Amino acid sequence: MPTMLFLSQFLDAQVVDSADKTVGKILDFIATTSEKKYPEITAFVMRDRHTKEEKIIPFSYIANLGKDEVTLDRLEGKIQSREISPQDFFLYRDILDKQIVDVEGTRVVRVNDLQIGMISGKPHVLSIDISNRGILRRIGLDRLRIFSFVKPRFIDWEKVQMIGSSLKLSTLSSELVKLHPADLANIIEDLAPQQSGHLIKSLDSETAAKVFEELEPQFRYAIMKSIDQRSTTEILSHMPVDELVDYFKSIPKRESRKLMGNLDEEKKKAVQKLVQYEDDTAGGLLTSEILRGNPNWTIADARDYIKEISDSFRTINFMYIVNDKDGVSGGGKLAGVISLRSIIVANPSEKISKVMKRIKKSQTINVNAEIEEIAEMMTKYNLSSVAVLDDEEKFIGVVTIDDVMRQFVPDA
Amino acid sequence: MEFLKENWKKVIFFLSIMGPGIITATAGNDSGGIATYAVAGAQFGYGLLWALIPVAILLIYTLDISTKLGIVTRLGLAALIREKFRVKLTISLLILVLIANFGTTVSEFAGISSSFQIISNELNLNGGDIPWGTILQTIAVILSSIIIWIFIVKGNYRRVEKVFLTLIVFYAAYVISAFLAKPDWPVAVKSLVVPTFSTDPAFLFTMVGVIGTTIAPWMYFYHNSTIAEKGISEDDLKLSRIDSCVGSILTNIIVFFIMVAAAATIFVNKLPVKTVEDIGHSLIPFAGEYAGYLFAFGLFNASIFAAAILPLSTAYAICEALGWETGIDKGFREAPQFYSIFTGMIATGALIVLIPHAPLLFIMRLSQVANGVVLPFFLVYLLLLAEDEKLMGKYAARGIVRWFGWLIAVILIGLDITLLAAPLFT
Numbered sequence: 162m163p164t165m166l167f168l169s170q171f172l173d174a175q176v177v178d179s180a181d182k183t184v185g186k187i188l189d190f191i192a193t194t195s196e197k198k199y200p201e202i203t204a205f206v207m208r209d210r211h212t213k214e215e216k217i218i219p220f221s222y223i224a225n226l227g228k229d230e231v232t233l234d235r236l237e238g239k240i241q242s243r244e245i246s247p248q249d250f251f252l253y254r255d256i257l258d259k260q261i262v263d264v265e266g267t268r269v270v271r272v273n274d275l276q277i278g279m280i281s282g283k284p285h286v287l288s289i290d291i292s293n294r295g296i297l298r299r300i301g302l303d304r305l306r307i308f309s310f311v312k313p314r315f316i317d318w319e320k321v322q323m324i325g326s327s328l329k330l331s332t333l334s335s336e337l338v339k340l341h342p343a344d345l346a347n348i349i350e351d352l353a354p355q356q357s358g359h360l361i362k363s364l365d366s367e368t369a370a371k372v373f374e375e376l377e378p379q380f381r382y383a384i385m386k387s388i389d390q391r392s393t394t395e396i397l398s399h400m401p402v403d404e405l406v407d408y409f410k411s412i413p414k415r416e417s418r419k420l421m422g423n424l425d426e427e428k429k430k431a432v433q434k435l436v437q438y439e440d441d442t443a444g445g446l447l448t449s450e451i452l453r454g455n456p457n458w459t460i461a462d463a464r465d466y467i468k469e470i471s472d473s474f475r476t477i478n479f480m481y482i483v484n485d486k487d488g489v490s491g492g493g494k495l496a497g498v499i500s501l502r503s504i505i506v507a508n509p510s511e512k513i514s515k516v517m518k519r520i521k522k523s524q525t526i527n528v529n530a531e532i533e534e535i536a537e538m539m540t541k542y543n544l545s546s547v548a549v550l551d552d553e554e555k556f557i558g559v560v561t562i563d564d565v566m567r568q569f570v571p572d573a
Numbered sequence: 574m575e576f577l578k579e580n581w582k583k584v585i586f587f588l589s590i591m592g593p594g595i596i597t598a599t600a601g602n603d604s605g606g607i608a609t610y611a612v613a614g615a616q617f618g619y620g621l622l623w624a625l626i627p628v629a630i631l632l633i634y635t636l637d638i639s640t641k642l643g644i645v646t647r648l649g650l651a652a653l654i655r656e657k658f659r660v661k662l663t664i665s666l667l668i669l670v671l672i673a674n675f676g677t678t679v680s681e682f683a684g685i686s687s688s689f690q691i692i693s694n695e696l697n698l699n700g701g702d703i704p705w706g707t708i709l710q711t712i713a714v715i716l717s718s719i720i721i722w723i724f725i726v727k728g729n730y731r732r733v734e735k736v737f738l739t740l741i742v743f744y745a746a747y748v749i750s751a752f753l754a755k756p757d758w759p760v761a762v763k764s765l766v767v768p769t770f771s772t773d774p775a776f777l778f779t780m781v782g783v784i785g786t787t788i789a790p791w792m793y794f795y796h797n798s799t800i801a802e803k804g805i806s807e808d809d810l811k812l813s814r815i816d817s818c819v820g821s822i823l824t825n826i827i828v829f830f831i832m833v834a835a836a837a838t839i840f841v842n843k844l845p846v847k848t849v850e851d852i853g854h855s856l857i858p859f860a861g862e863y864a865g866y867l868f869a870f871g872l873f874n875a876s877i878f879a880a881a882i883l884p885l886s887t888a889y890a891i892c893e894a895l896g897w898e899t900g901i902d903k904g905f906r907e908a909p910q911f912y913s914i915f916t917g918m919i920a921t922g923a924l925i926v927l928i929p930h931a932p933l934l935f936i937m938r939l940s941q942v943a944n945g946v947v948l949p950f951f952l953v954y955l956l957l958l959a960e961d962e963k964l965m966g967k968y969a970a971r972g973i974v975r976w977f978g979w980l981i982a983v984i985l986i987g988l989d990i991t992l993l994a995a996p997l998f999t
Contacts, residue, residue: 257659258655258656258659258660259656270896271652271655271895271896273660273896291896293895296660296664296895299659299660299661300660300661300664350804352647353646353647353648354645354646354647354806354807377804379803379804379805380804382806382808383647383804383805383806383807386806386807386808413808416808
């Protein structure tokens with residue numbers, strides 16, 4: 162097995178020219194991002210022995226890459242330093258000791274060392290060492306036999322995501338984007354606010370909204386604060402009303418007023434109505450974005466309507482039938498409910514009012530009802546969701562069993 | 574009505590932010606602190622009370638830096654030190670912190686033991702054939718360590734914080750025992766605001782000790798990590814600063830009462846005291862037995878409080894620096910190193926106190942030296958982090974705030990070196 166090379170072995174190494182004269186010491190390695198799987202190390206930063214200046218020297222000058230001494234292929238006078246390009250990043254300054262996302266393990270880890278390897282004769286960054294062996298190597302104790310039980314652990318460069326350094330965040334690793342929003346949320350909670358802001362912003366706003374909903378409440382505000390107004394508005398516009406209500410309730414009034422102003426009219430109205438209810442009452446728990454239908458429709462109408470509107474709902478299980486002038490725009494008295502199953506099974510020409518299950522008033526709940534009462538009703542009638550009526554007995558939303566569970570088991 | 578409601582909401586909101594600052598500052602009043610303050614009061618009466626005002630300012634200022642660091646970066650102090658000062662410096666610092674914190678943990682368990690010694694001596698429990706007092710002390714240390722362990726390992730952050738905040742209430746024991754000691758209040762208050770000096774070396778060393786025990790690195794590791802763990806945002810910065818401000822003032826008020834209680838009884842009657850147990854006993858003839866019991870109870874409370882926080886602080890620091898999982902909200906399986914360090918410190922800390930003839934004094938002295946050596950480096954790191962504009966952005970310390978920080982550092986380092994060198998001259 163060829164010996165492995167690590168960044169830490171070259172930091173502070175002496176640089177000598179072809180006449181064996183010391184010219185300086187290595188402070189950092191510079192890698193350049195490209196389309197390739199692993200970034201190539203294209204230059205190093207050297208402190209000049211005489212002028213004490215920091216110079217960027219192309220890696221191609223190196224004739225022999227030894228661990229304590231690096232020999233150049235030319236004389237001191239022939240060394241030409243180069244400029245930094247936007248694709249460059251510094252391995253010591255930007256990555257070593259910093260936090261990085263381990264995409265496969267969906268967690269944030271600290272970079273203890275970087276493994277370097279030759280690909281077609283050129284040095285590349287292959288993986289990061291996150292093990293305690295990396296730490297031992299840094300303090301020069303890795304060769305002690307008593308520590309031989311500490312094994313190195315590498316994460317392939319492809320499976321990591323750098324955050325908030327000089328690397329442009331537009332290059333989000335494809336692996337990261339594939340993660341479940343809940344996993345992304347866990348990662349984001351472990352990052353510093355600025356980094357998590359960067360990460361959220363680089364996601365598309367729909368994913369960002371889902372991730373945001375998965376964040377622990379105490380982190381949401383801090384993270385929103387670290388991104389700009391426009392992205393915030395974008396993210397909020399992708400969130401369902403009940404999540405928005407929860408969020409607005411948790412932040413200072415002045416802030417929520419400002420944010421609410423940026424929502425579209427319809428959402429704003431719905432949110433303003435619900436914000437006034439306590440968290441553990443039906444009003445605080447309910448979801449107002451539910452599929453509504455008109456009793457005068459036929460089953461075929463209902464199917465067409467579902468096809469047309471289904472994009473705006475995460476899940477559809479029931480259609481709530483409302484006696485309203487135009488049927489579906491919210492408000493109105495609740496007439497009944499029809500399951501998706503009935504809509505599929507029933508004769509297309511049948512009228513909804515014939516097929517739907519009527520809802521007795523005793524099986525609905527007042528907007529001010531407390532959570533215990535809701536849970537009791539769900540258990541008693543074996544319901545997975547309960548319709549909520551306001552004080553004028555208008556239908557305003559639904560509390561699902563998930564909403565109730567989340568109140569009882571908040572940490573899950 | 575609306576006004577009241579709005580303000581009430583503000584109070585509730587503050588209570589939700591409150592915690593890290595008050596807990597840290599109060600925990601600084603640990604068994605070692607109480608011994609130092611009480612002995613200072615016993616030896617010099619009201620003469621050193623004035624030192625509490627500069628001490629409060631020091632505490633407010635340094636905790637404020639830590640608050641800002643925690644909120645802006647949401648990283649613990651050790652992680653920040655690692656990122657800025659890299660592995661070698663961080664590890665050297667951590668080794669010293671570990672020694673210092675371990676010794677301090679031992680002294681907390683010794684404090685638990687002392688508090689029961691005061692009680693058992695008073696009840697003359699060791700008078701008979703069976704040394705009931707010693708047995709009581711042993712049981713107290715074992716039970717305390719088990720309770721602390723279960724409480725942290727099984728608890729989550731919010732619950733742990735609530736219990737800590739409740740423990741703070743029991744510091745009122747010192748307020749009551751001070752009143753029972755019937756001090757000369759006008760003189761006490763006057764001594765608080767009018768500094769008195771003496772060139773007596775003993776006076777100077779005690780003064781340095783009083784100021785020095787207030788600032789210990791473990792407090793900042795704990796403070797900063799819990800701010801990060803709590804996820805307090807930039808908008809709550811003001812409230813969080815109030816939290817540490819209230820904590821610093823509160824803790825100094827408690828110190829005031831501890832010193833007053835000792836001054837009004839032991840100093841006034843010119844009793845020779847050396848240890849914290851002596852003070853507990855000596856209070857009784859002058860302030861009544863309740864004052865003695867309250868003093869012992871206060872010591873027990875403070876010791877158990879700090880005995881929980883010190884191992885936590887150490888575990889936070891080491892794990893953050895080395896990139897291991899941390900957090901009270903995590904379980905043993907999720908953060909094995911964090912809980913192992915915590916468990917190891919509690920177990921060995923308690924065990925050492927239980928071993929007869931263990932070199933307690935040596936361990937505590939070693940810990941004081943380690944603390945003394947760490948402090949200058951720690952302060953410099955803290956200030957360098959605070960003024961790092963890349964890290965802190967608009968919250969970076971600038972101008973007068975920055976210079977005040979360095980002034981404090983110079984004063985503290987001077988005092989620190991004096992304390993370290995003190996044994997050479999006496």
